[in-house]
Amino acid sequence: MNKNQIIIKMSGVHFSYSEESPILKDLDFEFFKGDKVGIIAPNGSGKTTLFHLIMGLLKPVSGSVEIFGRSMEAEQDFAGIRHRIGLLFQDADDQLFCPTVLEDVSFGPLNMGKSKKKAIEISKRTLDFLGLSAFENRITFKLSGGEKKLVSLATVLSMEPEVLLLDEPLTGLDIKTQTTITRVLKKMNISYIIISHNIEFLEATTSITLTMHNGKIYTDDQVHVHIHDHAHVHGNVPHKH
Protein backbone atom coordinates (compact mmCIF):
# COMPACT_ATOMS: atom_id res chain seq x y z
CA MET A 1 0.00 0.00 0.00
CA ASN A 2 1.44 3.30 -1.03
CA LYS A 3 0.82 5.61 1.89
CA ASN A 4 2.16 8.56 -0.05
CA GLN A 5 -0.66 8.71 -2.51
CA ILE A 6 -3.58 10.04 -0.59
CA ILE A 7 -6.82 10.12 -2.51
CA ILE A 8 -9.42 11.32 -0.02
CA LYS A 9 -8.74 13.42 3.05
CA MET A 10 -11.64 14.69 5.11
CA SER A 11 -10.99 16.67 8.24
CA GLY A 12 -13.38 18.04 10.82
CA VAL A 13 -16.37 17.46 8.57
CA HIS A 14 -19.77 18.35 9.97
CA PHE A 15 -22.95 17.57 8.13
CA SER A 16 -26.61 17.70 9.04
CA TYR A 17 -29.91 17.72 7.24
CA SER A 18 -31.50 19.48 10.21
CA GLU A 19 -30.10 21.60 13.04
CA GLU A 20 -31.02 19.24 15.88
CA SER A 21 -29.51 15.99 14.70
CA PRO A 22 -26.18 16.19 12.90
CA ILE A 23 -25.35 13.13 10.78
CA LEU A 24 -21.58 13.62 10.72
CA LYS A 25 -19.73 15.34 13.56
CA ASP A 26 -16.10 16.34 13.33
CA LEU A 27 -15.38 13.43 11.05
CA ASP A 28 -11.82 12.66 9.95
CA PHE A 29 -11.14 10.20 7.20
CA GLU A 30 -8.16 9.35 5.02
CA PHE A 31 -8.16 7.04 2.06
CA PHE A 32 -5.03 6.02 0.15
CA LYS A 33 -4.37 4.54 -3.26
CA GLY A 34 -4.67 0.76 -3.11
CA ASP A 35 -6.88 0.77 -0.02
CA LYS A 36 -9.76 -1.67 0.04
CA VAL A 37 -12.03 -0.46 2.79
CA GLY A 38 -15.30 -1.84 4.08
CA ILE A 39 -17.78 0.20 6.10
CA ILE A 40 -20.28 -1.64 8.22
CA ALA A 41 -22.59 0.45 10.36
CA PRO A 42 -26.25 0.71 11.33
CA ASN A 43 -28.83 2.40 9.11
CA GLY A 44 -28.90 6.14 9.43
CA SER A 45 -25.32 6.41 10.66
CA GLY A 46 -24.30 8.52 7.68
CA LYS A 47 -22.60 6.05 5.35
CA THR A 48 -24.38 7.15 2.19
CA THR A 49 -23.98 10.78 3.27
CA LEU A 50 -20.23 10.19 3.47
CA PHE A 51 -20.18 8.96 -0.15
CA HIS A 52 -22.27 11.89 -1.31
CA LEU A 53 -19.91 14.33 0.42
CA ILE A 54 -16.94 12.72 -1.33
CA MET A 55 -18.70 13.09 -4.70
CA GLY A 56 -19.75 16.65 -3.95
CA LEU A 57 -23.44 15.84 -4.20
CA LEU A 58 -23.75 17.24 -0.69
CA LYS A 59 -21.67 20.00 0.80
CA PRO A 60 -20.34 19.83 4.39
CA VAL A 61 -21.59 22.43 6.85
CA SER A 62 -18.02 22.87 8.00
CA GLY A 63 -14.70 21.06 7.63
CA SER A 64 -12.63 20.34 4.57
CA VAL A 65 -12.66 17.74 1.83
CA GLU A 66 -9.49 17.16 -0.19
CA ILE A 67 -9.48 14.81 -3.12
CA PHE A 68 -6.36 13.87 -5.12
CA GLY A 69 -4.53 16.49 -3.09
CA ARG A 70 -6.85 19.31 -4.12
CA SER A 71 -9.21 21.15 -1.86
CA MET A 72 -12.80 20.67 -2.98
CA GLU A 73 -15.15 23.56 -2.59
CA ALA A 74 -17.19 24.61 -5.59
CA GLU A 75 -19.20 22.40 -7.90
CA GLN A 76 -16.53 22.80 -10.60
CA ASP A 77 -13.87 21.29 -8.30
CA PHE A 78 -15.98 18.17 -7.95
CA ALA A 79 -16.96 18.09 -11.63
CA GLY A 80 -13.26 17.80 -12.38
CA ILE A 81 -12.72 14.68 -10.26
CA ARG A 82 -16.00 12.81 -10.60
CA HIS A 83 -14.84 10.70 -13.51
CA ARG A 84 -11.91 9.47 -11.40
CA ILE A 85 -14.22 8.23 -8.63
CA GLY A 86 -17.07 5.92 -9.56
CA LEU A 87 -20.07 5.84 -7.26
CA LEU A 88 -22.41 2.86 -7.52
CA PHE A 89 -25.82 3.90 -6.21
CA GLN A 90 -27.91 1.73 -3.92
CA ASP A 91 -30.80 1.65 -6.36
CA ALA A 92 -29.82 0.64 -9.88
CA ASP A 93 -32.93 2.35 -11.23
CA ASP A 94 -31.39 5.66 -10.23
CA GLN A 95 -28.30 4.93 -12.24
CA LEU A 96 -29.74 3.54 -15.46
CA PHE A 97 -31.69 6.15 -17.35
CA CYS A 98 -30.98 5.49 -21.03
CA PRO A 99 -33.26 3.31 -23.14
CA THR A 100 -30.59 0.76 -24.02
CA VAL A 101 -27.72 -0.79 -22.08
CA LEU A 102 -25.03 0.29 -24.53
CA GLU A 103 -26.18 3.90 -24.45
CA ASP A 104 -26.14 3.89 -20.67
CA VAL A 105 -22.68 2.39 -20.39
CA SER A 106 -21.25 4.81 -22.96
CA PHE A 107 -22.91 7.86 -21.32
CA GLY A 108 -19.92 8.42 -18.98
CA PRO A 109 -17.18 8.04 -21.62
CA LEU A 110 -19.09 10.38 -23.98
CA ASN A 111 -19.39 13.00 -21.23
CA MET A 112 -15.65 12.71 -20.73
CA GLY A 113 -15.22 13.80 -24.32
CA LYS A 114 -14.43 10.42 -25.86
CA SER A 115 -15.41 9.95 -29.49
CA LYS A 116 -18.47 7.87 -30.25
CA LYS A 117 -16.35 5.06 -31.66
CA LYS A 118 -14.03 5.02 -28.66
CA ALA A 119 -16.97 5.21 -26.21
CA ILE A 120 -18.67 2.23 -27.83
CA GLU A 121 -15.39 0.31 -27.80
CA ILE A 122 -14.83 0.97 -24.07
CA SER A 123 -18.44 0.12 -23.26
CA LYS A 124 -18.31 -3.16 -25.13
CA ARG A 125 -15.07 -4.06 -23.39
CA THR A 126 -16.57 -3.24 -19.97
CA LEU A 127 -19.72 -5.24 -20.65
CA ASP A 128 -17.55 -8.11 -21.81
CA PHE A 129 -15.48 -7.95 -18.62
CA LEU A 130 -18.64 -8.28 -16.54
CA GLY A 131 -19.96 -11.12 -18.69
CA LEU A 132 -22.69 -8.95 -20.18
CA SER A 133 -21.64 -9.00 -23.82
CA ALA A 134 -25.08 -10.06 -25.02
CA PHE A 135 -26.76 -7.14 -23.22
CA GLU A 136 -25.80 -4.21 -25.47
CA ASN A 137 -29.20 -3.68 -27.04
CA ARG A 138 -31.34 -4.76 -24.13
CA ILE A 139 -33.81 -2.21 -22.78
CA THR A 140 -32.56 -1.08 -19.35
CA PHE A 141 -35.86 -1.05 -17.48
CA LYS A 142 -36.74 -4.54 -18.67
CA LEU A 143 -33.66 -6.09 -17.03
CA SER A 144 -33.93 -8.15 -13.84
CA GLY A 145 -32.71 -6.70 -10.53
CA GLY A 146 -29.37 -8.53 -10.71
CA GLU A 147 -28.80 -7.58 -14.34
CA LYS A 148 -29.60 -3.95 -13.54
CA LYS A 149 -27.00 -3.95 -10.77
CA LEU A 150 -24.31 -5.41 -13.02
CA VAL A 151 -25.11 -2.97 -15.81
CA SER A 152 -24.96 -0.12 -13.25
CA LEU A 153 -21.51 -1.33 -12.29
CA ALA A 154 -20.61 -1.34 -15.98
CA THR A 155 -21.75 2.28 -16.36
CA VAL A 156 -19.37 3.22 -13.53
CA LEU A 157 -16.45 1.06 -14.69
CA SER A 158 -16.65 2.34 -18.26
CA MET A 159 -15.37 5.70 -16.98
CA GLU A 160 -12.24 3.84 -15.92
CA PRO A 161 -12.21 5.34 -12.41
CA GLU A 162 -9.29 5.04 -10.00
CA VAL A 163 -11.58 4.60 -7.01
CA LEU A 164 -14.92 2.88 -6.58
CA LEU A 165 -17.50 3.80 -3.97
CA LEU A 166 -20.00 0.97 -3.67
CA ASP A 167 -23.16 1.69 -1.70
CA GLU A 168 -24.62 -1.62 -0.54
CA PRO A 169 -23.77 -3.40 -3.77
CA LEU A 170 -25.26 -6.76 -2.75
CA THR A 171 -28.59 -5.63 -1.32
CA GLY A 172 -31.51 -7.43 -2.89
CA LEU A 173 -29.39 -9.58 -5.18
CA ASP A 174 -29.49 -13.35 -5.60
CA ILE A 175 -26.49 -15.51 -4.66
CA LYS A 176 -25.32 -15.81 -8.27
CA THR A 177 -25.10 -12.05 -8.83
CA GLN A 178 -23.53 -11.61 -5.38
CA THR A 179 -20.82 -14.09 -6.34
CA THR A 180 -20.25 -12.31 -9.66
CA ILE A 181 -19.78 -8.96 -7.92
CA THR A 182 -17.40 -10.46 -5.34
CA ARG A 183 -15.40 -12.13 -8.10
CA VAL A 184 -15.22 -8.98 -10.22
CA LEU A 185 -14.03 -6.88 -7.26
CA LYS A 186 -11.30 -9.36 -6.38
CA LYS A 187 -10.17 -9.48 -9.99
CA MET A 188 -9.77 -5.71 -10.33
CA ASN A 189 -6.71 -3.78 -9.35
CA ILE A 190 -8.52 -0.75 -8.05
CA SER A 191 -9.01 1.08 -4.73
CA TYR A 192 -12.47 1.00 -3.27
CA ILE A 193 -14.76 1.68 -0.33
CA ILE A 194 -17.70 -0.65 0.17
CA ILE A 195 -20.72 0.01 2.35
CA SER A 196 -22.37 -3.26 3.25
CA HIS A 197 -24.12 -5.13 6.03
CA ASN A 198 -22.69 -8.41 4.78
CA ILE A 199 -19.63 -9.22 6.91
CA GLU A 200 -18.61 -12.24 4.84
CA PHE A 201 -18.64 -10.16 1.68
CA LEU A 202 -16.50 -7.47 3.30
CA GLU A 203 -14.07 -10.08 4.63
CA ALA A 204 -13.70 -11.50 1.14
CA THR A 205 -13.20 -8.19 -0.63
CA THR A 206 -11.67 -5.68 1.77
CA SER A 207 -8.58 -5.45 3.94
CA ILE A 208 -9.89 -3.16 6.66
CA THR A 209 -13.36 -2.70 8.06
CA LEU A 210 -14.47 0.60 9.49
CA THR A 211 -17.62 1.46 11.31
CA MET A 212 -19.53 4.65 11.94
CA HIS A 213 -20.96 5.79 15.22
CA ASN A 214 -22.10 9.17 16.52
CA GLY A 215 -21.14 10.85 13.27
CA LYS A 216 -17.56 9.61 13.28
CA ILE A 217 -15.59 6.83 11.63
CA TYR A 218 -13.87 4.24 13.83
CA THR A 219 -11.22 1.83 12.68
CA ASP A 220 -11.11 -1.88 13.08
CA ASP A 221 -8.87 -1.82 16.18
CA GLN A 222 -11.29 0.46 18.01
CA VAL A 223 -14.39 -1.55 17.21
CA HIS A 224 -13.58 -5.01 16.07
CA VAL A 225 -16.15 -6.34 13.64
CA HIS A 226 -15.89 -10.07 13.19
CA ILE A 227 -17.79 -13.30 12.81
CA HIS A 228 -17.20 -16.30 14.99
CA ASP A 229 -18.61 -19.78 15.13
CA HIS A 230 -19.35 -21.56 18.41
CA ALA A 231 -19.83 -25.21 19.04
CA HIS A 232 -23.19 -25.39 20.74
CA VAL A 233 -23.83 -28.33 23.05
CA HIS A 234 -27.52 -27.70 23.57
CA GLY A 235 -28.29 -26.74 20.00
CA ASN A 236 -31.19 -29.16 19.58
CA VAL A 237 -32.83 -28.46 22.93
CA PRO A 238 -35.09 -25.38 23.14
CA HIS A 239 -33.53 -22.96 25.59
CA LYS A 240 -32.88 -19.30 26.36
CA HIS A 241 -29.55 -17.48 26.55
Add this chain to the structure above:
Amino acid sequence: MIEEPFAAGNSIIHRIDPRFRVAAATFYSFTVALCYEFQPLIAALAVSMVSVLLSGVGLKKVFKRLALVNVFILLFWIVLPLTYAGNTVYSLGPVHVYPAGIVFAAKITIKSNAILMVLISFIATMTFATLGHSLSRLRIPEKLVFLLMITYRYIFVIQQEYQKIIRSIKIRGFKPKTTLHSYKTFAYVIGMLLIRASERADRVYNAMRCRGFKGKYYSLTDFQADTKSWVFVTIVSGVTLGILLMEVLFNE
Protein backbone atom coordinates in the same frame (compact mmCIF):
# COMPACT_ATOMS: atom_id res chain seq x y z
CA MET B 1 -45.91 -1.12 -19.50
CA ILE B 2 -45.74 0.66 -22.81
CA GLU B 3 -45.16 -2.03 -25.36
CA GLU B 4 -43.79 -1.53 -28.82
CA PRO B 5 -45.65 -4.21 -30.76
CA PHE B 6 -45.16 -2.56 -34.14
CA ALA B 7 -41.49 -1.70 -33.78
CA ALA B 8 -40.21 -5.12 -34.78
CA GLY B 9 -40.65 -5.79 -38.47
CA ASN B 10 -38.93 -5.61 -41.77
CA SER B 11 -41.48 -4.02 -44.07
CA ILE B 12 -40.65 -1.36 -46.65
CA ILE B 13 -41.62 1.31 -44.10
CA HIS B 14 -39.47 -0.20 -41.33
CA ARG B 15 -36.47 0.13 -43.61
CA ILE B 16 -36.92 3.87 -44.24
CA ASP B 17 -34.64 6.21 -42.26
CA PRO B 18 -36.59 7.05 -39.06
CA ARG B 19 -35.90 10.80 -39.41
CA PHE B 20 -37.63 10.81 -42.80
CA ARG B 21 -40.57 8.90 -41.37
CA VAL B 22 -40.97 11.39 -38.52
CA ALA B 23 -40.76 14.36 -40.89
CA ALA B 24 -43.19 12.81 -43.40
CA ALA B 25 -45.70 11.85 -40.70
CA THR B 26 -45.58 15.35 -39.23
CA PHE B 27 -46.19 17.09 -42.57
CA TYR B 28 -48.97 14.68 -43.50
CA SER B 29 -50.71 14.85 -40.10
CA PHE B 30 -50.71 18.63 -39.99
CA THR B 31 -52.12 18.86 -43.51
CA VAL B 32 -54.88 16.37 -42.78
CA ALA B 33 -55.70 18.06 -39.50
CA LEU B 34 -56.16 21.37 -41.31
CA CYS B 35 -58.35 19.96 -44.09
CA TYR B 36 -62.05 20.64 -43.87
CA GLU B 37 -63.71 19.18 -46.97
CA PHE B 38 -64.93 15.60 -47.23
CA GLN B 39 -63.15 14.80 -50.51
CA PRO B 40 -59.57 15.39 -49.30
CA LEU B 41 -60.38 13.79 -45.94
CA ILE B 42 -61.66 10.61 -47.53
CA ALA B 43 -58.66 10.56 -49.85
CA ALA B 44 -56.42 10.88 -46.77
CA LEU B 45 -58.24 8.04 -45.05
CA ALA B 46 -57.56 5.84 -48.07
CA VAL B 47 -53.88 6.85 -48.17
CA SER B 48 -53.52 6.10 -44.47
CA MET B 49 -55.08 2.67 -44.92
CA VAL B 50 -52.59 1.90 -47.67
CA SER B 51 -49.70 3.01 -45.44
CA VAL B 52 -50.87 0.67 -42.66
CA LEU B 53 -51.00 -2.20 -45.15
CA LEU B 54 -47.51 -1.31 -46.42
CA SER B 55 -46.05 -1.30 -42.93
CA GLY B 56 -47.17 -4.91 -42.49
CA VAL B 57 -48.21 -4.49 -38.87
CA GLY B 58 -50.79 -6.80 -37.30
CA LEU B 59 -54.19 -5.46 -38.37
CA LYS B 60 -55.89 -6.84 -35.28
CA LYS B 61 -53.66 -4.75 -33.05
CA VAL B 62 -54.19 -1.71 -35.25
CA PHE B 63 -57.97 -2.09 -34.92
CA LYS B 64 -57.64 -2.40 -31.17
CA ARG B 65 -55.75 0.88 -31.00
CA LEU B 66 -58.17 2.64 -33.32
CA ALA B 67 -61.12 1.33 -31.33
CA LEU B 68 -59.70 2.89 -28.19
CA VAL B 69 -59.49 6.32 -29.81
CA ASN B 70 -62.89 5.98 -31.43
CA VAL B 71 -64.51 5.39 -28.07
CA PHE B 72 -63.29 8.84 -27.18
CA ILE B 73 -64.52 10.24 -30.51
CA LEU B 74 -67.94 8.76 -29.76
CA LEU B 75 -68.31 11.56 -27.22
CA PHE B 76 -68.21 14.06 -30.09
CA TRP B 77 -71.06 12.18 -31.77
CA ILE B 78 -73.12 12.58 -28.63
CA VAL B 79 -72.23 16.18 -27.83
CA LEU B 80 -71.78 17.92 -31.21
CA PRO B 81 -75.14 17.12 -32.90
CA LEU B 82 -76.92 18.51 -29.84
CA THR B 83 -74.87 21.62 -29.28
CA TYR B 84 -73.62 22.80 -32.68
CA ALA B 85 -75.07 26.09 -33.88
CA GLY B 86 -77.15 26.31 -37.07
CA ASN B 87 -80.48 25.07 -38.37
CA THR B 88 -82.20 22.24 -36.58
CA VAL B 89 -83.84 19.38 -38.44
CA TYR B 90 -85.27 17.56 -35.53
CA SER B 91 -86.46 18.73 -32.15
CA LEU B 92 -87.67 16.78 -29.19
CA GLY B 93 -88.97 19.22 -26.65
CA PRO B 94 -86.01 21.33 -25.55
CA VAL B 95 -83.51 19.02 -27.34
CA HIS B 96 -82.50 20.11 -30.85
CA VAL B 97 -80.46 18.10 -33.33
CA TYR B 98 -78.21 20.12 -35.62
CA PRO B 99 -77.15 18.41 -38.89
CA ALA B 100 -74.05 20.60 -39.10
CA GLY B 101 -72.93 19.00 -35.84
CA ILE B 102 -73.31 15.54 -37.32
CA VAL B 103 -71.22 16.55 -40.34
CA PHE B 104 -68.57 18.03 -38.07
CA ALA B 105 -68.42 14.89 -35.93
CA ALA B 106 -68.02 12.79 -39.07
CA LYS B 107 -65.12 14.97 -40.24
CA ILE B 108 -63.39 14.70 -36.87
CA THR B 109 -63.77 10.92 -36.99
CA ILE B 110 -62.24 10.63 -40.46
CA LYS B 111 -59.39 13.02 -39.64
CA SER B 112 -58.46 11.33 -36.39
CA ASN B 113 -58.45 7.87 -37.88
CA ALA B 114 -56.44 8.96 -40.91
CA ILE B 115 -53.79 10.65 -38.74
CA LEU B 116 -53.67 7.82 -36.26
CA MET B 117 -53.16 5.22 -38.96
CA VAL B 118 -50.27 7.14 -40.47
CA LEU B 119 -48.68 7.55 -37.02
CA ILE B 120 -49.04 3.82 -36.43
CA SER B 121 -47.44 2.93 -39.73
CA PHE B 122 -44.67 5.57 -39.78
CA ILE B 123 -43.87 6.27 -36.12
CA ALA B 124 -45.01 3.26 -34.09
CA THR B 125 -42.83 1.13 -36.36
CA MET B 126 -39.71 2.43 -34.62
CA THR B 127 -38.66 1.95 -31.01
CA PHE B 128 -39.05 4.76 -28.56
CA ALA B 129 -35.30 5.17 -28.36
CA THR B 130 -35.07 5.56 -32.13
CA LEU B 131 -37.88 8.10 -32.06
CA GLY B 132 -35.98 10.15 -29.48
CA HIS B 133 -32.83 10.10 -31.56
CA SER B 134 -34.65 11.03 -34.77
CA LEU B 135 -36.30 13.94 -33.00
CA SER B 136 -32.96 15.23 -31.76
CA ARG B 137 -31.53 14.87 -35.28
CA LEU B 138 -34.46 16.87 -36.61
CA ARG B 139 -33.29 19.70 -34.35
CA ILE B 140 -36.12 19.42 -31.86
CA PRO B 141 -34.79 21.19 -28.73
CA GLU B 142 -32.57 18.83 -26.76
CA LYS B 143 -34.44 19.52 -23.52
CA LEU B 144 -37.77 18.43 -24.97
CA VAL B 145 -36.30 15.25 -26.39
CA PHE B 146 -34.60 14.54 -23.10
CA LEU B 147 -37.84 15.11 -21.21
CA LEU B 148 -39.59 12.66 -23.49
CA MET B 149 -36.93 9.97 -23.06
CA ILE B 150 -36.73 10.35 -19.29
CA THR B 151 -40.52 10.24 -19.02
CA TYR B 152 -40.55 7.04 -21.01
CA ARG B 153 -37.82 5.55 -18.82
CA TYR B 154 -39.28 6.47 -15.44
CA ILE B 155 -42.99 6.12 -16.03
CA PHE B 156 -42.63 2.44 -15.15
CA VAL B 157 -40.66 3.16 -12.02
CA ILE B 158 -43.32 5.60 -10.86
CA GLN B 159 -46.04 3.14 -11.81
CA GLN B 160 -44.30 0.49 -9.69
CA GLU B 161 -44.11 2.91 -6.80
CA TYR B 162 -47.80 3.67 -7.22
CA GLN B 163 -48.63 -0.03 -7.16
CA LYS B 164 -46.49 -0.49 -4.04
CA ILE B 165 -48.48 2.19 -2.21
CA ILE B 166 -51.82 0.82 -3.43
CA ARG B 167 -50.83 -2.70 -2.31
CA SER B 168 -49.81 -1.43 1.07
CA ILE B 169 -53.15 0.29 1.64
CA LYS B 170 -55.05 -2.73 0.33
CA ILE B 171 -53.39 -5.23 2.64
CA ARG B 172 -54.41 -3.02 5.51
CA GLY B 173 -58.03 -3.36 4.50
CA PHE B 174 -58.62 -0.09 2.65
CA LYS B 175 -61.78 -0.06 0.55
CA PRO B 176 -62.57 3.10 -1.41
CA LYS B 177 -65.83 4.66 -0.27
CA THR B 178 -67.30 8.13 -0.51
CA THR B 179 -66.01 9.08 2.91
CA LEU B 180 -63.61 11.70 4.12
CA HIS B 181 -61.24 8.92 5.15
CA SER B 182 -61.14 7.61 1.56
CA TYR B 183 -60.50 11.03 0.07
CA LYS B 184 -57.78 11.68 2.60
CA THR B 185 -56.16 8.36 1.79
CA PHE B 186 -56.19 9.15 -1.93
CA ALA B 187 -54.70 12.55 -1.24
CA TYR B 188 -51.92 10.85 0.74
CA VAL B 189 -51.31 8.39 -2.10
CA ILE B 190 -50.98 11.20 -4.63
CA GLY B 191 -48.86 13.29 -2.29
CA MET B 192 -46.55 10.37 -1.51
CA LEU B 193 -46.23 9.57 -5.20
CA LEU B 194 -45.24 13.17 -5.98
CA ILE B 195 -42.63 13.19 -3.22
CA ARG B 196 -41.20 9.86 -4.29
CA ALA B 197 -41.08 10.95 -7.92
CA SER B 198 -39.31 14.16 -7.01
CA GLU B 199 -36.79 12.36 -4.80
CA ARG B 200 -36.22 9.86 -7.57
CA ALA B 201 -35.56 12.72 -9.97
CA ASP B 202 -32.95 14.14 -7.57
CA ARG B 203 -31.19 10.81 -7.27
CA VAL B 204 -31.20 10.22 -11.02
CA TYR B 205 -29.79 13.68 -11.61
CA ASN B 206 -27.09 13.06 -8.99
CA ALA B 207 -26.18 9.77 -10.62
CA MET B 208 -25.91 11.56 -13.95
CA ARG B 209 -23.69 14.27 -12.46
CA CYS B 210 -21.43 11.56 -11.03
CA ARG B 211 -20.97 10.31 -14.56
CA GLY B 212 -19.97 13.72 -15.82
CA PHE B 213 -23.31 14.95 -17.18
CA LYS B 214 -23.06 18.57 -18.25
CA GLY B 215 -26.45 19.02 -19.88
CA LYS B 216 -25.56 17.47 -23.19
CA TYR B 217 -27.05 14.21 -24.32
CA TYR B 218 -25.15 12.17 -26.88
CA SER B 219 -26.76 9.80 -29.30
CA LEU B 220 -25.06 6.64 -30.52
CA THR B 221 -27.36 6.02 -33.45
CA ASP B 222 -26.22 6.69 -36.97
CA PHE B 223 -28.91 7.26 -39.53
CA GLN B 224 -28.62 6.41 -43.21
CA ALA B 225 -30.32 8.80 -45.59
CA ASP B 226 -30.42 6.39 -48.54
CA THR B 227 -32.21 6.61 -51.88
CA LYS B 228 -35.32 4.74 -50.75
CA SER B 229 -35.75 7.19 -47.85
CA TRP B 230 -35.62 10.12 -50.26
CA VAL B 231 -38.07 8.38 -52.60
CA PHE B 232 -40.34 7.71 -49.64
CA VAL B 233 -40.35 11.27 -48.40
CA THR B 234 -40.93 12.56 -51.96
CA ILE B 235 -43.94 10.28 -52.45
CA VAL B 236 -45.47 11.19 -49.09
CA SER B 237 -44.94 14.89 -49.74
CA GLY B 238 -46.50 14.55 -53.21
CA VAL B 239 -49.54 12.76 -51.82
CA THR B 240 -49.86 15.35 -49.05
CA LEU B 241 -49.71 18.19 -51.54
CA GLY B 242 -52.36 16.36 -53.59
CA ILE B 243 -54.65 16.27 -50.55
CA LEU B 244 -53.96 19.94 -49.97
CA LEU B 245 -54.84 20.69 -53.60
CA MET B 246 -58.13 18.79 -53.26
CA GLU B 247 -58.92 20.84 -50.18
CA VAL B 248 -58.35 24.06 -52.11
CA LEU B 249 -60.35 22.86 -55.16
CA PHE B 250 -63.35 21.58 -53.26
CA ASN B 251 -63.49 24.49 -50.86
CA GLU B 252 -66.44 26.67 -51.83
